[in-house]
Amino acid sequence: MAFHSLPLSHIARNLWARRVTTLLTAGGMALVVYVFATVLMMSEGIRATLVATGHEGNLIVLRKGAGAEINSAITRGQAAQLAALPGVAVDAQGQALVSREPVVLNTLPKRDSGKPSNVTVRGTSATGLALRPQVRLVQGRMFQPGTREIVTGRSVAQGFAGAGLGETLRFAGSEWRVVGVFDAGGSGFDSEIWGDADSMMQAFRRQAYSTVVLRLQHPQDPQAAEALKARIDGDPQLSLEAKPEAQFYAEQSEALAQFIRILGLALSVIFSIGAVVGAMITMFASVASRIGEIGTLRALGFRRRAVLMAFLTESLLLSLVGGVLGLAGAAFMQTVRISTVNFQTFSEIAFRFHFTPGIAAQALLFALAMGVVGGFIPAWRASRMKIVDCLREA
Numbered sequence: 001m002a003f004h005s006l007p008l009s010h011i012a013r014n015l016w017a018r019r020v021t022t023l024l025t026a027g028g029m030a031l032v033v034y035v036f037a038t039v040l041m042m043s044e045g046i047r048a049t050l051v052a053t054g055h056e057g058n059l060i061v062l063r064k065g066a067g068a069e070i071n072s073a074i075t076r077g078q079a080a081q082l083a084a085l086p087g088v089a090v091d092a093q094g095q096a097l098v099s100r101e102p103v104v105l106n107t108l109p110k111r112d113s114g115k116p117s118n119v120t121v122r123g124t125s126a127t128g129l130a131l132r133p134q135v136r137l138v139q140g141r142m143f144q145p146g147t148r149e150i151v152t153g154r155s156v157a158q159g160f161a162g163a164g165l166g167e168t169l170r171f172a173g174s175e176w177r178v179v180g181v182f183d184a185g186g187s188g189f190d191s192e193i194w195g196d197a198d199s200m201m202q203a204f205r206r207q208a209y210s211t212v213v214l215r216l217q218h219p220q221d222p223q224a225a226e227a228l229k230a231r232i233d234g235d236p237q238l239s240l241e242a243k244p245e246a247q248f249y250a251e252q253s254e255a256l257a258q259f260i261r262i263l264g265l266a267l268s269v270i271f272s273i274g275a276v277v278g279a280m281i282t283m284f285a286s287v288a289s290r291i292g293e294i295g296t297l298r299a300l301g302f303r304r305r306a307v308l309m310a311f312l313t314e315s316l317l318l319s320l321v322g323g324v325l326g327l328a329g330a331a332f333m334q335t336v337r338i339s340t341v342n343f344q345t346f347s348e349i350a351f352r353f354h355f356t357p358g359i360a361a362q363a364l365l366f367a368l369a370m371g372v373v374g375g376f377i378p379a380w381r382a383s384r385m386k387i388v389d390c391l392r393e394a
Helices: 008-017 019-053 076-083 126-130 154-159 197-203 221-234 243-291 291-302 304-336 357-384 387-393
Strands: 056-063 098-101 101-107 114-126 136-140 148-151 166-172 174-183 192-196 211-215 240-244 337-341 346-350
Touching: 019 243, 019 304, 019 346, 019 357, 056 221, 056 243, 076 098, 076 211, 098 114, 098 126, 098 197, 101 166, 114 126, 114 197, 114 211, 114 346, 114 387, 126 291, 126 304, 148 154, 154 346, 192 197, 221 240, 243 304, 304 357
Parallel strands: 114 192, 148 174
Antiparallel strands: 056 211, 056 240, 098 211, 101 114, 136 174, 148 192, 166 174, 337 346
């Protein structure tokens, strides 16, 4: 009588019998999975932070061909034409919900190290605040129009010298007093400084805005949004380009997120070689110590395939333990907030590691792949042993 497979409980007992070796090997795999998952969480965190920056009911308008706000220029006349277009929402007083915004980079020293880093400085208005409902003041008050007052995002206030409530920053030849700190719900605005648009234009000697943000009259109607976008894009006199705000900020994250993902995956593959070798050594040792058992199983009627699958399943269980341990460590990274330079804007952006079910699935599949690669050759060797040789050697 031939048996097709060994019970899973028998395979698990073999791992428990060698629990020290099992934990050491699983620990090596866990480190690789931790690196793999952390890299994906970092990439997803950057993407989620910038996507959350955009509002689904807003269009952002830039100069045609400008890849970022700091490279764009929109004249006052063009901004006035945009505000008069049909399809733009108006407030209770009949004023168009349009925010004309200069955006520049300013270098500030880090609070902990004193090293300089670029920060985005945005000129805006009460309308600009109304267009971003995710932004709320948590300390102080909003800046007064026409003054050298600013409000800072929470990440800027915590990370840069002179950016806290009541402190003073010097840039564009003037001193700017921080009168408020805002929380943008973990979006990219948390890494910005906001001030009055007209005051910013004068201080930086700018004659043109960088962007114009407008609220759609019918944000739930994709045809109306597309019609307004097409009208702006197709006007040769304007020479401007409109994008949904969420799409624009998502595109801003692509270069940096892709770079981190490629670099991290390359490191994970390199580290996984060591983990696979460790798993292979462990499984070869398991085969060598159980030659008599293999011969007995074959004599009892278990086929070669059953022996192969038993050892391969053992390797997969080993890798699964390592994968779960690595994911458990990576999950704690959600509490960490770090910052890096966005390649698209050359400014610093703060973000959190973002853990998703998709990342968990990818990390576990990566762990199981290491288990298959590391366990197949030892399992194949065990399945090809002859019964007589196994019993004689035992």
